[in-house]
Amino acid sequence: xxxxxxxxxxxxxxxxxxxxxxxxxKFAGVIQPGMRVIVPFGSRKLTGFVVQLKxxxxxxxxxxxxxxxxxxxxxxxxxxxxxxxxxxxTLCYKITAFQAMLPAAMKTRYIxxxxxxxxxxxxxxxxxxxxxxxxxxxxxxxxxxxxxxxxVQKEIRNGxxxxxxxxxxxxxxxxxxxxxxxxxVRELExxxxxxxxxxxxxxxxxxxxxxxxxxxxxxxxxxxIQGASIAVKxxxxxxxxxxxxxxxxxxxxxxxQFPRTKPLPLTDEQKRAxxxxxxxxxxHEHEVFLMYGVTGSGKTEIYLQAIEKVxxxxxxxxxxxxxxxxxxxxxQRFKSRFGSQVAVLHSGLSSGEKFDEWRKIYRKExxxxxxxxxxxxxxxxxxxxxIIDEEHETSYKQEESPRYHARDVAIYRGKYHQCxxxxxxxxxxxxxxxxxxxxxxTLLTLKERVNRRPLPEVHIVDMxxxxxxGNRSMFSRTLFEKLTDRLKKGEQSVLLLNKRGYSSFVMCxxxxxxxxxxxxxxxxxxxxxxxxxxxxxxxxxxxxxSRCPECGSEHIRFFGTGTQRIExxxxxxxxxxxxxxxDVDTTSRKxxxxxxxxxxxxxxxxxxxxxxxxxxxxxxxxxxxxGVLSADTMLHLPDFRSGEKTFQLLTQVSGRAGxxxxxxxxxxxxxxPEHYSIQLASLHDFETFYRQEMKMRKSFAYPPYYFLILxxxxxxxxxxxxxxxxxxxxxLKLHLSNEAQILGPVSSPIPKMKDRYRFQCMIKYKRxxxxxxxxxxxxxxxxxxxxxxDLKLMIDLxxxxxx
DNA sequence: AGCACGCCGACT
DNA sequence: GTCGGCGTGCTC
Numbered sequence: 001x002x003x004x005x006x007x008x009x010x011x012x013x014x015x016x017x018x019x020x021x022x023x024x025x026k027f028a029g030v031i032q033p034g035m036r037v038i039v040p041f042g043s044r045k046l047t048g049f050v051v052q053l054k055x056x057x058x059x060x061x062x063x064x065x066x067x068x069x070x071x072x073x074x075x076x077x078x079x080x081x082x083x084x085x086x087x088x089x090t091l092c093y094k095i096t097a098f099q100a101m102l103p104a105a106m107k108t109r110y111i112x113x114x115x116x117x118x119x120x121x122x123x124x125x126x127x128x129x130x131x132x133x134x135x136x137x138x139x140x141x142x143x144x145x146x147x148x149x150x151x152v153q154k155e156i157r158n159g160x161x162x163x164x165x166x167x168x169x170x171x172x173x174x175x176x177x178x179x180x181x182x183x184x185v186r187e188l189e190x191x192x193x194x195x196x197x198x199x200x201x202x203x204x205x206x207x208x209x210x211x212x213x214x215x216x217x218x219x220x221x222x223x224x225i226q227g228a229s230i231a232v233k234x235x236x237x238x239x240x241x242x243x244x245x246x247x248x249x250x251x252x253x254x255x256x257q258f259p260r261t262k263p264l265p266l267t268d269e270q271k272r273a274x275x276x277x278x279x280x281x282x283x284h285e286h287e288v289f290l291m292y293g294v295t296g297s298g299k300t301e302i303y304l305q306a307i308e309k310v311x312x313x314x315x316x317x318x319x320x321x322x323x324x325x326x327x328x329x330x331x332q333r334f335k336s337r338f339g340s341q342v343a344v345l346h347s348g349l350s351s352g353e354k355f356d357e358w359r360k361i362y363r364k365e366x367x368x369x370x371x372x373x374x375x376x377x378x379x380x381x382x383x384x385x386x387i388i389d390e391e392h393e394t395s396y397k398q399e400e401s402p403r404y405h406a407r408d409v410a411i412y413r414g415k416y417h418q419c420x421x422x423x424x425x426x427x428x429x430x431x432x433x434x435x436x437x438x439x440x441x442t443l444l445t446l447k448e449r450v451n452r453r454p455l456p457e458v459h460i461v462d463m464x465x466x467x468x469x470g471n472r473s474m475f476s477r478t479l480f481e482k483l484t485d486r487l488k489k490g491e492q493s494v495l496l497l498n499k500r501g502y503s504s505f506v507m508c509x510x511x512x513x514x515x516x517x518x519x520x521x522x523x524x525x526x527x528x529x530x531x532x533x534x535x536x537x538x539x540x541x542x543x544x545x546s547r548c549p550e551c552g553s554e555h556i557r558f559f560g561t562g563t564q565r566i567e568x569x570x571x572x573x574x575x576x577x578x579x580x581x582x583d584v585d586t587t588s589r590k591x592x593x594x595x596x597x598x599x600x601x602x603x604x605x606x607x608x609x610x611x612x613x614x615x616x617x618x619x620x621x622x623x624x625x626x627g628v629l630s631a632d633t634m635l636h637l638p639d640f641r642s643g644e645k646t647f648q649l650l651t652q653v654s655g656r657a658g659x660x661x662x663x664x665x666x667x668x669x670x671x672x673p674e675h676y677s678i679q680l681a682s683l684h685d686f687e688t689f690y691r692q693e694m695k696m697r698k699s700f701a702y703p704p705y706y707f708l709i710l711x712x713x714x715x716x717x718x719x720x721x722x723x724x725x726x727x728x729x730x731x732l733k734l735h736l737s738n739e740a741q742i743l744g745p746v747s748s749p750i751p752k753m754k755d756r757y758r759f760q761c762m763i764k765y766k767r768x769x770x771x772x773x774x775x776x777x778x779x780x781x782x783x784x785x786x787x788x789x790d791l792k793l794m795i796d797l798x799x800x801x802x803x
Numbered sequence: 804a805g806c807a808c809g810c811c812g813a814c815t
Numbered sequence: 816g817t818c819g820g821c822g823t824g825c826t827c
Contacts, residue, residue, distance in 0.1 A: 006827080010804050019827040042806060042826045059827050788822090 001053035004031055004065060007094045008041055008048040009108060013783060016093045019048070020057040022064040031065065034073030034080055036108075038066045038167050045165040047108045049098050051080055069167065074102060074362075076381060078416050085412060091775060091795050092402040100402050101377040105355035109168045112141035114152055117162040124160055126151055138164065170351075178244045179232055180215035181206075188213075191240055201231035206240065218243065251356070253344070258335040263305050270298055273444040277306050280420045281313075281384065288411055290391070290436040291424040293446030294455065294684065295655025299424045301450075303387050304337050306422070307368060311341065315384030315419075316367050320406055322393035323347055323372040328594045329619060334370045343378075345371030348593070373398060376406045376413070383417040386410045391423035391432055392648055397800040405798065407432075426655065426686070427648040430697065433690055434704040456626070456657040456664035458682035462673045463630070474569055479627045479667045486625050487577055487606055491662065493625040494618070495570075495609045496653050497563050498633045506533060506544070510553035515545070519755045526558035529585060563609055566629065570607065582610035615653040621660035626653055631670040631678055639801065640702045643677040647689050650681035701741060701764050703798075709763040709775075710799040712748055714792045718757035724791060725759035728778065732763060735774045740765040756792070 005018040021039050023031050031037065035050045040063050047069050075083065079101055086097040099107065115138040116125065125133075129151060132139055141163065144152060155161040181188055188210050195202055205228055208221070222228045235241040266274060273291060280287045293299045307317045321330055323346060334342050343357045343366035360366040362379045369378045373396055376386075388396065388410055396406040407423065414421035423432055423441070436443035449455065461476040471477060486493050505523035506515045514523050517535035524533035524542070531544040548556045563583040570579055580600050587593045593613075600608045601620055608614060608623075628650060635646045650668060658664020670678055680689040698705050711728060715721035725745035732742050744761030751758060765771070775795055785791045 003827090008826085010826085012804055014824085015804080015826070017827095021827060039827080044805070044826090046804095046826095057827080062827055 001028075001055055003054050003057045003062065004037070004050045005052045005054065006037065006039055006048035006050055006065075007098065008039065009046045009095055010041075011093045011096050013093075013779070013786075016087075016095070018051065020054075020059050020062055022062045023053075024064045027065060027068065030068070032073050033077070034075040036069040036074060038069050039063070040066055043163075043165075044110070045167055046110070047167055049075065049080075049095070051084075069108070069169075074106070074379075076379060078381075078413070079377065079379065082377075082409070082412060082416075086402050086404055086409070088772065089408075090402045090404050090797060091772070091779070097402050100374065100398075100404075101379075103351065103354045103358045105170055105351040106358075107170045109170045111166040111168060113138040113164045113166060114141060114144065114156075114161055115139075115164050117159060119159060125155060129155065129161075176245070177218040178215045179218050179221055179236075179241055180244070181209045181213055182240060182242045185210055185213055188240070199231075199234075201225070201227060202235055204228075205231045205235060209241070215244070251353075253331070253335065256335075258332060258339065260339070261333075261336045263308065263337075264298075264301050266301065266305070267298065267448070267450060269446055269448055270302055270450075273446055274302055274305065276442060276444065277302075277385075277420055277422065278309065281306065281309055284418050285420075286414050286418045287420050288414065288435075288441040289420060289422045289444050290428055290432050290441045291422055291444045291446070292428050292433070292436070292686070293424065293426060293444075294449060295426045295652065296449040296453065296455075296659050297426075297446035298450040299389070299446065300333060303389070303422070303424070304333070306385055306420075307387070308337070310384030310419075311338065311367050313384060315382050316378075316380040317369075317384055318375060318378055318380070318386045318410075318413075319368065319370045320373065320375060320386075320388045320396065320410070321370060322390050322395045328597065331370060334368065338368055340365075341367045343369045343371075345369060345375040345378075347372060348591075373406045376409045383413060384419050385422070386414050386419065387422045387424065389424050391425040392427055392429045392644075394645075394800045397798075399801070403796050403799075405800075427651045428686075430644060430690065430693060431704040434694070453658065453660075454663065455684045456654055456666050458654060458666040458668060458684075460673045460678060460682050461667060461669045463669050463671050473573070474566055474629055475573065476667070476669050479669065480573065482625050482665065482667060483577070483607070483627070484574060487574065490622075491624045492600070492603065492605075492620060492622045493607045493627065494614060494623055494653070494656050495566070495607060495627045495629060496615060496649075497566055497609065497611055497629045498631070498649065506556060506558045508548035508551060508553055509555040509557065511548060511551040513548055513550040515549070519752070526562075527585070528564055563611060567609055570609065577607050578605040579607045579609055580605040582608065582614055584611070587613070612649070615649055615656070618656050619659055620656075622662065623656055624658055624662045624664050626657040626664065626666045628653060628666070628668045628670075631668045632672050632675070635672065635675060635677065640697070640700065641800075643675075643693055643696070646675075646677040647681050647686075647693075650678065651684065651686070654681070654684070706741075706764040706766055707797075708799055709765070710760060710794075710796040711763070712758055712760045712794040712796070713745075714753070714756040714758045714794070716756055716790060720789065720791070721757045721759045724782065724785065725761055728782075728793075729761045731778060731781065732761075732774070735770070735777070736763070736765065736768055740768060 002023060003020050004023055005020055008015055008019055031050055033050050033052055036047050037050055038045055039048050045066060075098065083094060083097040083101060086092065087094045116133065128148060152161060156163065183191065188206050192203060192206050204225055208225060218229065218232065221232065232241060236243055277289060291299055303319065310317045319334065331344055343360045345354055345357050349357065361369055369375050388407055391407065398404055410421050432441065435441045459478060461478050463476060466476045483493055506526050507513065515533060516523050517540050519535070519540055524535055526544065527534055532541050533544055534541040545556065547554055563581050567579055567581050570577065580596050582596050586596065599605060603622065631646065631650060635642050654666045657666055668678060668682060672678065676692050677689065697703065713721050713725045713728065715724065722745060729742050729745055741764040742761060743764070745759045748758035748760045779793060782791060782793055786793065
């Protein structure tokens with residue numbers, strides 16, 4: 001093959017196509033589809049993905065491929081096709097789709113350097129440039145002092161300097177510094193005498209090496225001797241110590257022990273659910289199963305046994321778990337059963353760790369991947385089963401381009417590999433449950449908890465009533481009594497604060513002014529750490545003012561109910577209770593999540609207080625009480641799924657109580673106790689909830705009866721944004737069928753973000769033959785506007801949050 | 804995206 | 816007459 005078609009690394013409209021390059025003789029037979037190559041592109045060098053090889057090209061001025069970037073293809077045939085499909089169905093650039101399938105560490109970095117051209121006489125160069133070169137090799141364009149820019153440009157024109165474009169992989173090999181003495185102990189003792197009297201630190205370091213003459217990690221050394229790194233540097237200079245960079249293999253779980261577990265005996269119900277899966281596995285056929293099983297019904301054991309069968313046949317398995325429930329407990333269950341065959345991918349890993357886990361999969365050292373959304377792109381060749389646990393979780397939908405849903409990708413891959421896909425949940429999405437009702441998916445039902453433990457008893461507390469009775473605290477009397485009761489019995493409680501829509505904004509109690517972000521139309525959130533106000537949408541942050549910027553009053557304070565405030569109130573009401581608080585603030589540091597959960601598991605605390613992150617997957621035997629402090633905070637969000645989300649959250653969190661010997665109880669505090677989402681969650685009645693919610697969806701033409709598309713238009717000028725949105729609405733009315741409903745334009749729920757005004761319109765449709773074509777045409781129609789006037793168009797097919 | 808090319812005003 | 820501002824259009 002003489003030519004290669006390449007998708008170049010420029011995410012833009014004009015470059016979202018294939019560019020043909022000649023394959024130089026030296027690469028003949030080496031270059032294959034799925035490989036990344038470095039190609040000349042205009043005056044630069046870029047990486048690109050080879051997508052096909054061919055013997056003909058229509059282009060008359062083909063350039064040759066410069067070099068290989070990977071020794072082997074990084075995307076196999078299936079993933080190349082999947083990328084093309086993703087870019088079509090989510091309307092993203094091909095390069096964006098390809099990049100989404102690789103770990104971030106494999107993204108490329110472009111370096112622009114200035115160096116003397118081969119023909120240049122160094123003496124001809126101006127003094128200031130020559131000295132810069134003498135100091136240290138080529139100059140990077142980025143940190144060229146602005147005073148030199150003009151001179152450099154002139155010399156480039158004169159042909160004395162040239163720009164060198166280099167391509168590098170962002171991934172850094174993990175290097176650690178080891179320090180060791182260059183001299184034997186005897187000589188070290190001698191050196192100790194020769195050091196200046198005031199070099200205390202250096203003496204301390206040498207003494208350390210006299211006691212322990214072996215190489216030591218620099219970080220470990222600085223742990224035992226504070227500020228040792230400066231002394232070490234000095235000692236290296238003196239030739240007493242030496243340092244060594246060693247590349248280490250990153251294994252986030254290397255120090256963990258995972259006792260092996262054996263398959264548990266299945267209940268009759270589990271066996272019945274297992275059968276159709278095994279049948280499909282044996283026949284090597286594709287099928288989507290919706291496994292609807294109440295919390296604690298043993299879904300995971302079914303996953304484990306199905307996976308075991310797949311692995312025994314020499315095939316691979318993918319298990320997706322929502323990010324927040326990718327807890328150590330969950331990972332442990334898989335590692336314990338399958339040991340080193342498991343690769344784990346989640347956001348808690350560093351990009352290098354993710355890269356190494358990815359390579360384990362690529363090199364077939366791992367046969368099973370357990371991971372968050374993007375793990376669906378694991379580079380396996382022979383997948384035997386794909387499992388999506390907690391199928392209803394919104395984190396499976398990516399909110400940036402490519403706006404894909406992991407479930408759709410899973411089904412695509414399941415078809416390709418002719419293998420079953422299992423969607424598991426105690427509270428399936430209405431979309432999936434409706435498909436199961438229609439027979440598109442096969443429904444598997446688990447109604448009983450393993451060992452027949454009853455579901456916990458749920459009490460709904462009307463907080464309006466509490467207020468009328470003079471209780472103004474965040475804790476109802478019922479909840480308070482039950483909390484103190486658990487404390488007496490030595491049992492544990494979990495308290496959930498549903499923080500969404502409740503963030504702690506800052507308001508002036510005198511004039512009612514709320515401090516907002518100057519760039520985005522939302523209120524700033526108070527962070528106690530450093531007394532700061534931060535914007536959730538842009539990076540803006542500012543100090544907490546002591547006076548109201550509007551009226552100058554000192555009565556300005558943060559409102560809303562953060563976990564911190566609850567913790568304070570808890571400490572006041574029940575001072576003897578030991579509380580662990582889990583929220584973004586306390587878990588942002590790496591490993592804290594695990595640490596806090598372990599502490600709770602070891603009963604170092606009586607109450608676990610947290611946000612959504614504690615709702616899922618936790619399994620502690622002594623938790624007998626779950627309290628939901630305010631069930632309706634998300635019920636009133638302007639989102640048609642708010643009822644569904646409330647039902648899901650309440651059901652999930654209730655499932656945390658009484659999972660073992662001790663029976664559990666749940667207290668739900670709410671201001672709208674009559675709402676069906678809350679009522680039915682308290683009765684653990686998903687099926688009635690499903691029917692009720694489906695009626696609502698039908699009458700308002702929402703999914704699953706209709707599909708949605710959200711088009712968001714943003715522009716620095718509000719009028720322009722509104723105008724364009726209006727025109728888009730008209731355009732769509734003209735080009736889509738009469739069956740489609742076009743709503744809007746309306747101001748986006750976040751009307752202004754990063755100094756851009758946002759308007760949106762929504763399309764509801766059932767079937768549209770020319771949908772993708774029309775949307776693509778829409779993009780082209782506004783192309784000039786987009787480049788000329790800084791207009792941005794965002795199209796989200798099947799949006800998950802319309803917020 | 805980034806870069807070259809090209810056309811206009813400001814200045815040595 | 817040259818330098819440098821940014822609008823325009825292309826990149827195999």
